[in-house]
Amino acid sequence: MTHADHTARLPLPALAADRAQPRARRRPAIVGPRLFILLSWIAPVLLVVIWEVLAQTGFVTPQVLPAPSKVVRTALKLATTGSLLEDLGTSLLRAAAGFIIGGTIAFALGILVGFSRLAEALVDRSVQMVRAIPFLALLPLVIVWFGVGEAQKIFLVALGVAFPIYINTTLGIRQVDPKLMELGRVQGLSTRQMITRIILPGALPSILTGVRYSLATAWLALVVAETIGAQAGIGFLAMDAREFLRTDVVVLTIVIYALIGVAADSVARLLERRLLAWHPNFGGAGR
Amino acid sequence: MSAPLLAQAAPAVRVAGLTRAYGDRVVIDRLDLTIARGEFVALLGESGCGKTTLLRALAGLDPIDGGRIEAPRKPAVVFQEHRLLPWDSLWRNVSLGLPERGARERAAAALAEVGLGGRLDDWPRNLSGGQAQRVALARALVQEPELLLLDEPFAALDALTRIRMHVLVKDLVARHRPGVLLVTHDVEEAIALADRILVMRGGAIAAEHRPPEPGRPAATRATLLAELGVENDLPSA
Numbered sequence: 001m002t003h004a005d006h007t008a009r010l011p012l013p014a015l016a017a018d019r020a021q022p023r024a025r026r027r028p029a030i031v032g033p034r035l036f037i038l039l040s041w042i043a044p045v046l047l048v049v050i051w052e053v054l055a056q057t058g059f060v061t062p063q064v065l066p067a068p069s070k071v072v073r074t075a076l077k078l079a080t081t082g083s084l085l086e087d088l089g090t091s092l093l094r095a096a097a098g099f100i101i102g103g104t105i106a107f108a109l110g111i112l113v114g115f116s117r118l119a120e121a122l123v124d125r126s127v128q129m130v131r132a133i134p135f136l137a138l139l140p141l142v143i144v145w146f147g148v149g150e151a152q153k154i155f156l157v158a159l160g161v162a163f164p165i166y167i168n169t170t171l172g173i174r175q176v177d178p179k180l181m182e183l184g185r186v187q188g189l190s191t192r193q194m195i196t197r198i199i200l201p202g203a204l205p206s207i208l209t210g211v212r213y214s215l216a217t218a219w220l221a222l223v224v225a226e227t228i229g230a231q232a233g234i235g236f237l238a239m240d241a242r243e244f245l246r247t248d249v250v251v252l253t254i255v256i257y258a259l260i261g262v263a264a265d266s267v268a269r270l271l272e273r274r275l276l277a278w279h280p281n282f283g284g285a286g287r
Numbered sequence: 288m289s290a291p292l293l294a295q296a297a298p299a300v301r302v303a304g305l306t307r308a309y310g311d312r313v314v315i316d317r318l319d320l321t322i323a324r325g326e327f328v329a330l331l332g333e334s335g336c337g338k339t340t341l342l343r344a345l346a347g348l349d350p351i352d353g354g355r356i357e358a359p360r361k362p363a364v365v366f367q368e369h370r371l372l373p374w375d376s377l378w379r380n381v382s383l384g385l386p387e388r389g390a391r392e393r394a395a396a397a398l399a400e401v402g403l404g405g406r407l408d409d410w411p412r413n414l415s416g417g418q419a420q421r422v423a424l425a426r427a428l429v430q431e432p433e434l435l436l437l438d439e440p441f442a443a444l445d446a447l448t449r450i451r452m453h454v455l456v457k458d459l460v461a462r463h464r465p466g467v468l469l470v471t472h473d474v475e476e477a478i479a480l481a482d483r484i485l486v487m488r489g490g491a492i493a494a495e496h497r498p499p500e501p502g503r504p505a506a507t508r509a510t511l512l513a514e515l516g517v518e519n520d521l522p523s524a
Contacts, residue, residue: 179370198372
């Protein structure tokens with residue numbers, strides 16, 4: 001949410017510059033939002049500075065928490081001479097594979113159940129029962145089934161992705177305005193046109209919400225899956241570094257997980273803004 | 288436009304013995320109605336008299352329990368709400384249900400007819416209530432219907448916008464000449480637009496009127512209001 005606010009404010013300075021005429025009114029228009037953006041950065045920056053000072057003065061030992069500058073240097077070193085980029089690639093590939101597999105199955109099931117009462121009767125209760133299990137609780141069982149190879153990791157990600165997408169797809173389809181469906185009948189739409197012109201666009205906001213949630217759970221699933229028996233990937237890097245008390249590498253992996261999480265969320269929000277340009281809650285410029 | 292001529296023209300819809308009931312409650316009771324091509328019929332009635340039920344039956348939206356509806360083609364409908372798809376541009380909305388080929392051109396022509404020719408690619412959310420209802424009208428007329436069903440389409444508009452819409456609708460209907468059934472509870476609207484005014488009560492047509500001669504609407508208005516159960520203290524003309 002804070003990110004949404006942030007981007008929403010970005011165009012404001014340009015806007016304020018356009019109406020430069022009344023000088024007296026210009027000042028608060030610029031200072032107001034900008035000032036608050038600056039203010040919002042004070043706390044995080046201060047925190048990093050304090051952390052750096054504490055680490056540099058030896059108040060906090062590097063084994064507990066290395067200095068931020070040390071983490072940055074480690075990142076550069078690992079990226080140039082080590083396997084950081086390869087590990088990153090491996091992790092992203094696992095996440096993508098799990099997301100595509102889990103997402104596709106869940107989306108297909110969600111559509112089926114959204115449209116057909118019969119499919120709902122046959123499928124929905126089972127899905128809802130399995131959903132009651134925190135999917136990470138299945139981890140021991142998943143290891144028994146798949147061992148600790150790639151399949152285990154991809155399966156866990158797919159499992160985590162599937163539920164938010166399934167639920168939001170069925171919900172979205174169910175929530176399509178019946179008055180618009182009636183209009184579709186009056187205009188003589190075929191079943192296929194009803195789906196492509198009215199039902200799917202109407203369900204899209206809900207489906208994209210599901211995508212956004214599932215990106216978060218995908219990432220969570222990956223972190224957990226990679227901590228167990230991985231031979232490559234960001235999680236492997238972290239576990240390997242833990243063995244040697246390399247806290248700088250451990251902190252680096254945590255930061256990377258965070259950054260990729262933010263990036264995934266940005267992609268989801270970009271999708272929402274592009275695909276839901278018509279929607280008053282997403283589309284930005286409107287009335 | 289004389290009455291015998293209208294009666295001879297090919298009907299846009301012919302309804303015979305139409306019956307519709309919800310459980311024990313009969314909403315439409317053996318109703319007969321014929322609307323000629325190019326004829327503008329207004330249907331007045333109190334809330335719950337079955338007038339919207341009749342319109343929905345003619346539109347094919349509700350099943351019927353008895354009788355016959357003969358309509359040559361699928362009618363077009365304008366609802367009280369504009370029912371524009373918020374995710375489609377205006378021209379995509381207007382061309383909903385048209386074949387893809389030439390859809391944009393036909394939508395453009397229809398939008399121009401309702402005075403929104405320059406806004407093909409605009410979004411519904413940028414429209415006022417009256418503009419949105421004009422797009423809904425364009426969407427109905429672009430289908431070139433033989434029967435146009437209007438379900439209180441102007442009820443949610445402000446008084447001035449409503450008068451402008453009356454002028455527009457009258458003009459459009461004169462040009463396209465579909466048979467029109469306008470369901471309304473506004474006596475003035477019925478007098479302003481219709482060739483024939485029907486009053487519905489108890490699920491059947493209770494009274495039928497020609498529009499008053501120009502300059503003498505007061506008597507007709509008084510009669511209609513009385514038939515609608517409104518106690519009438521107006522000085523008679």
